Amino acid sequence: MLNFAVNRQTCNHCGHCAADCPARIIRLDEDGFPAIAADQEPACYRCQHCLAICPPGAISILGRQPEDSLPLARRFPEPLAMETLIKGRRAVRRYREENLPPELIAKLLEVAGHAPSGRNARQVRFTLVDDRTRLAGLRDELITLLRRRIEAGLPERLSFFAGLVKLWDEEGIDFLFRGAPHLLITSAPGEVATPIPDCLIALSYFELYAQSQGLGTVWDGLATWAISDLAPEIRPRLGIPADHVIGYAMAFGRPAVKYARTVQHGQPLVHVVR
Numbered sequence: 001m002l003n004f005a006v007n008r009q010t011c012n013h014c015g016h017c018a019a020d021c022p023a024r025i026i027r028l029d030e031d032g033f034p035a036i037a038a039d040q041e042p043a044c045y046r047c048q049h050c051l052a053i054c055p056p057g058a059i060s061i062l063g064r065q066p067e068d069s070l071p072l073a074r075r076f077p078e079p080l081a082m083e084t085l086i087k088g089r090r091a092v093r094r095y096r097e098e099n100l101p102p103e104l105i106a107k108l109l110e111v112a113g114h115a116p117s118g119r120n121a122r123q124v125r126f127t128l129v130d131d132r133t134r135l136a137g138l139r140d141e142l143i144t145l146l147r148r149r150i151e152a153g154l155p156e157r158l159s160f161f162a163g164l165v166k167l168w169d170e171e172g173i174d175f176l177f178r179g180a181p182h183l184l185i186t187s188a189p190g191e192v193a194t195p196i197p198d199c200l201i202a203l204s205y206f207e208l209y210a211q212s213q214g215l216g217t218v219w220d221g222l223a224t225w226a227i228s229d230l231a232p233e234i235r236p237r238l239g240i241p242a243d244h245v246i247g248y249a250m251a252f253g254r255p256a257v258k259y260a261r262t263v264q265h266g267q268p269l270v271h272v273v274r
C-alpha cells in the first residue's frame with residue numbers, strides 16, 4: 001500500500017510527478033490530479049521522486065509528508081566546498097580513544113541510508129560496532145581465528161596476514177581496525193540486483209558525510225578480507241545474515257590527526273573513445 005495522496009488545494013496539475021516517475025505509473029485523472037491505479041502499485045520503485053519533484057509540495061507517499069523533507073532550492077554545497085571535501089578526505093589511521101555519541105552515529109547512518117541502490121532496493125545492512133571495548137574484543141577474537149587460519153595454511157594471495165599478525169604480537173600495531181573505536185560492515189542479500197555496488201556506494205556516502213562532520217574514516221580492506229575470506233565463522237557472531245554478501249568494512253571515529261591541506265593527485269586516467 002503506497003498511501004499515494006494528493007493535496008487537491010495545492011496541486012497545480014503541472015504533471016512533473018507523472019513525467020518523472022521511473023515506473024511510469026502516475027497518470028493524471030480527468031480533473032488533472034495525479035493518481036496511481038491500485039493494480040499499478042506493485043510496480044512503484046518507492047523512490048519518492050513524485051514527492052521530491054512536486055513544486056507546491058502537494059504529494060505524499062509511503063506515509064512521508066513533503067514538509068518533513070529538507071528544502072533544496074539553493075541549498076546544495078558550493079562546488080568548491082564539495083571539491084574541498086572530496087580532495088581533503090583522508091584515510092585516517094590515528095584515532096582518539098573515545099566512543100562517538102550514539103546520536104551522532106545514528107545521524108551518520110541515517111544520512112548514508114540515502115545513498116542510491118540498484119532498483120532502489122535499499123537492502124544494504126550496516127553492521128555496526130558502536131563501542132570501542134567491544135571492537136577491541138572483536139579484534140582479539142578475529143586475531144585468534146586468524147592464528148588458526150595461519151596454522152592451517154593461508155591462501156597465497158593473503159599470505160601477508162602472517163606478517164600482520166606478527167606485527168600485532170610484537171609491536172601491538174592494530175592492522176585490523178587502525179585503532180578506531182567503531183566499525184561498520186555493509187552487506188546485502190545476494191539476490192538483490194546490485195548488492196556489492198550498493199554496499200560500496202553506501203560506505204562512500206557515509207565516509208564523505210562523516211568527514212564533513214570532522215570525523216575520521218578508513219576503508220578497511222584488511223578487516224574485510226579477515227571477515228569475508230579468512231575467518232567467515234565470525235559472521236554469525238557479528239549477526240551478518242547467511243544469505244548476505246559482504247560489501248566492505250570501514251573503521252571510523254574521532255580523529256587524533258588533523259590535515260592542513262588537500263593532496264594533489266593530478267589528472268586521473270582517462271580514455272576518450274573516438
Ligand SMILES: Cc1cc2nc3c(=O)[nH]c(=O)nc-3n(C[C@H](O)[C@H](O)[C@H](O)COP(=O)(O)O)c2cc1C
Nearest residue numbers: 089090091092093175178218219220221222223263
Ligand atoms: C578499497 C580500499 C581498501 C583499503 N583498505 C585499507 C586497509 O585495510 N587498511 C588501511 O590502513 N587503509 C586501507 N585503505 C586506505 C588506502 O590505503 C588509502 O585510501 C590510500 O592510501 C590513499 O590515502 P587517502 O585515502 O588518504 O587519500 C583502503 C582503501 C580502499 C579504497
